[in-house]
Amino acid sequence: MRRLVGRQGVGGVSLRRCERACACACASRYRVSFFTTHTGGSISTAAMHFQCSPDLVNGVHMRAAVVRDGKGNAEALHVVDDFPVAPLVDQVRATPGTALIKVHAAGVNRPDIMQRAGLYPPPKGASPILGLEVSGEIVAVHNFNSNENSNEMEMEMEMEMEEENDPFVRGLGLGSKVCALTNGGGYADYCFVQLNQCLPIPDTVSLTDAAGLPETYFTVWHNIFQRGRLQDGETLLVHGGSSGIGCTAIQLAKHVRNDVTVAVTAGSDMKCSACVDLGADVAVNYKAPDDSWDQALRAQLNGGVDLILDMVAGDYTPQNVKLLNMDGRVVIIGLMRGPKSEVSLAHVMTRRLSITGSTLRPQSARAKMTIGRELRKHVWPLWNTDKLKTTTDEVYALSDAAAAHRHLESSTNNVGKIILDCECGR
């Protein structure tokens, strides 16, 4: 992309009242000239546009689930109704490429439980309110604006930016319905999001079910395909196959690549059959009294595996390493059995193994933007082919967030996602 070269180190945002005849019913309209500095001192500029629903007048408050005393068990989670919305609107006004979503539903994830317990603090600048994914409607937005009234210089800049800025993101405006990976704040009536972490609602998916897609799809895409480099014809093992993450991993491995054999571990026969229904070829009940899970897997697979998506770690790691084929990879995304393991590095060396891992939330905005784009390109079209299924296990009202946490934590008979309905009781 060509860049307009400007003074080194200069950047900023200037606001002026919008004179344009917007089709939208925005209560406050501003043209925003946005200047970003880039390494080497070149500057990109583009016309940005802030729009806000007239309902979001000053003094509006919202409900949000918060943790009493900052951390605790599920009982510490309770809903307050006096959170001011204005600071969130101001944050959108001040930050190009962001939006405020009126939340329809929010997904519940294991990392929320860890955050509630004080074990997974939000990154700097992120909302302290729990909730990593939402679905809903955009009610304030600060987006690029292609408009025939742009002056010549702005139009040239917008055209240059178009190459870099995706049409889906540019098309998001007031009233757009989306699901989004958030940096926090989903258990609430309104949630601040980055536009390029939004995904369209597939035609075949309800707005409620869509709330359970972003966190698992972003995580699975990154760890199985970008980091784990799953190839056609390989064998994938997913520990915790019936978890929200596991249900997504089974389906993406089967439908994004060809001829992948998927094996899973899960904690009951019912959970194992649910994984098989989603496409798993081999499912081992890791709580079964007879064989250990790795012996049972070896017997059914007739060999080892090429990639392991591991949320268990701890004492599973030596068995994981032994199970891997030549050039095998293990990607660690959770530590359900603890962070410490002892493995024979001789296996790593002689079989050229890779042990890696990641956490999604602290990754850069650019990394998340890339994952979002790849999901829209390679995965979202699959929703039109009946290949993918949502796996909502149960929906709770936002006011019952504590019960939703108890359900996920107990891990008794849940398969897939637990969702909070944030419309209920509004």
Ligand SMILES: NC(=O)c1ccc[n+]([C@@H]2O[C@H](COP(=O)([O-])OP(=O)(O)OC[C@H]3O[C@@H](n4cnc5c(N)ncnc54)[C@H](OP(=O)(O)O)[C@@H]3O)[C@@H](O)[C@H]2O)c1
């Ligand atoms: N790194 C990241 O970016 C990232 C992002 C999201 C989630 N995660 C992690 O991914 C995991 C799944 O998250 P989720 O939200 O989908 O939670 P979830 O539904 O609560 O899943 C937890 C899963 O762990 C399984 N598990 C526990 N002990 C096991 C063992 N010994 N062997 C095999 N499976 C075992 C459970 O299986 P049973 O119920 O059958 O016992 C359950 O399916 C969590 O560890 C979470 O922290 C990581």
